[in-house]
Structure formats: structure tokens, C-alpha cells
Amino acid sequence: MNQPLRMTGSATIDGTPIFSQLDLTLKPHSWTCLLGASGVGKSTVLRLFASLAEGVTFDGVLSDTGRVAMMAQQDLLMPWLSVLDNVMLGARVRGERPDKDRACERLVQVGLVDHADKLPAALSGGQRQRVALARTLMEDRAVVLLDEPFSALDALTRAQMQELTADLLTGRTVLLVTHDPNEAARLGQKILIMTPSGLVEVAAPFTPIPRDIHAPDVLRTQTDLFDQLRRPI
Numbered sequence: 394m395n396q397p398l399r400m401t402g403s404a405t406i407d408g409t410p411i412f413s414q415l416d417l418t419l420k421p422h423s424w425t426c427l428l429g430a431s432g433v434g435k436s437t438v439l440r441l442f443a444s445l446a447e448g449v450t451f452d453g454v455l456s457d458t459g460r461v462a463m464m465a466q467q468d469l470l471m472p473w474l475s476v477l478d479n480v481m482l483g484a485r486v487r488g489e490r491p492d493k494d495r496a497c498e499r500l501v502q503v504g505l506v507d508h509a510d511k512l513p514a515a516l517s518g519g520q521r522q523r524v525a526l527a528r529t530l531m532e533d534r535a536v537v538l539l540d541e542p543f544s545a546l547d548a549l550t551r552a553q554m555q556e557l558t559a560d561l562l563t564g565r566t567v568l569l570v571t572h573d574p575n576e577a578a579r580l581g582q583k584i585l586i587m588t589p590s591g592l593v594e595v596a597a598p599f600t601p602i603p604r605d606i607h608a609p610d611v612l613r614t615q616t617d618l619f620d621q622l623r624r625p626i
């Protein structure tokens with residue numbers, strides 16, 4: 394996937410406008426962060442890219458992303474399946490033979506291979522999100538869509554997950570929806586705020602990701618984002 398992914402157009406649900414005249418381009422092999430007020434349509438954008446926007450009518454041009462990997466705020470683990478079986482869930486759902494060795498490699502990457510046989514209920518919230526990340530990596534897709542994946546985590550675990558995810562998704566085209574200006578400043582190579590009248594770009598630092606939480610360029614971008622988000626629409 395070396396072409397930029399583009400979404401230009403308008404979306405409605407049951408005739409109600411969700412967004413109009415949106416023009417969004419995702420640079421390949423790069424992280425785009427999308428922020429904006431609750432209800433402005435960020436998750437709808439993600440779902441449209443994932444072809445999972447049932448009930449949404451889209452009028453415009455939308456790049457074909459192929460099959461994408463997606464990770465959400467809730468870990469969406471199946472409580473009756475072991476950690477390992479959860480990582481292999483995608484293959485099972487598609488009726489393919491799961492690759493156990495590769496699933497174990499993914500669990501090694503997220504530091505959970507010793508927990509492979511446990512049920513999700515026996516893990517902490519941060520560990521469950523790491524299983525969700527292993528499942529996302531198992532899909533091995535060029536395009537990865539992340540919908541507030543770390544928002545339920547404590548600050549320290551969130552920072553660790555940001556670093557691990559940036560590391561493990563190097564080279565992918567990533568769209569991250571987040572409400573956290575610091576997260577966007579640490580991870581964004583392009584940072585956009587979605588408003589009812591379109592997208593506003595906020596300059597992202599040029600340094601490689603994941604950036605240090607306290608780096609001056611991160612703190613500057615975080616402040617810019619706060620100011621922009623607080624500006625009346």
C-alpha cells in the first residue's frame with residue numbers, strides 16, 4: 394500500500410448529516426492522528442475506511458484500503474477463549490487454519506507469552522489491551538485503524554502501550570482516533586482536528602515516533618492542540 398488513502402465527501406445516517414465535504418488523506422507508512430469533539434464523526438471515518446459503516450450513507454470518493462486491522466477502546470476479547478485463542482480469533486472467524494506459532498510470536502512481542510493459556514478475566518486492563526494489540530498484529534495488515542485504543546488505561550500503562558504500539562506498527566499506515574493531545578503529539582506524523590466545517594491541521598513535530606512525553610516539541614504541540622480544541626467552532 395504505497396498510495397495515499399483518501400476520503401473526500403459527506404456522510405449521513407438515516408438522512409442526518411454526520412459530516413460534509415471532508416477531505417482526508419492518509420500518508421502511507423505514517424501515523425495520522427485524528428482529534429475532535431465528541432460526536433463530530435471520527436469513529437464514522439474509521440468505520441468507513443474499514444468498510445464497517447453499516448447504516449452510514451457515504452457520498453464521495455473513498456480509497457480502497459483492502460482488508461484492514463482495527464483496534465478499539467474496548468479490548469473486545471472473547472471471555473470464554475484463552476489469550477492465545479483470542480489472538481487467533483480472526484483466522485477462526487474467516488474459517489482459516491490458525492497459525493499457532495505466529496500467534497505465540499505476537500504474544501512474545503507484547504510480553505504475554507507466559508499468559509497464553511489464561512482467560513482474559515485473569516489479566517489486568519493493560520494486559521488485555523496488549524492481547525488486543527497482539528491480535529491486531531496477527532492480522533498483519535498494511536493499514537491499521539486505532540479507535541481510542543488506550544483511553545481506558547492508567548497514565549503509565551498508556552504511555553507504555555503507545556511506545557509498544559508505535560514500535561510494533563512501524564511501516565504501517567495508521568489512523569489513530571484519540572481525545573488525548575499528548576498522545577497525538579507523541580505519535581502523530583500528521584495531526585488533524587475534525588470540526589463540523591472540516592479538518593484543521595496542527596503542525597506535528599518532525600522527530601521520530603514514539604516521542605518522549607516531555608520532549609519540548611511534544612509539549613509545544615500538545616499546547617497547540619489544547620488551544621485549537623478549545624477554540625469556539
Ligand SMILES: Nc1ncnc2c1ncn2[C@@H]1O[C@H](COP(=O)(O)OP(=O)(O)OP(=O)(O)O)[C@@H](O)[C@H]1O
Pocket residue numbers: 406411429430431432433434435436437438448
Ligand atoms: N447507529 C447510529 N445511528 C444514528 N446516529 C449515529 C449512529 N452511530 C453514530 N451516530 C451519530 O453519528 C455522529 C458521529 O458519531 P461518531 O461515533 O463517529 O463520533 P465521534 O467523533 O467518534 O465521537 P466520540 O469522540 O464521542 O467517540 C454522532 O452524532 C452520533 O450520535
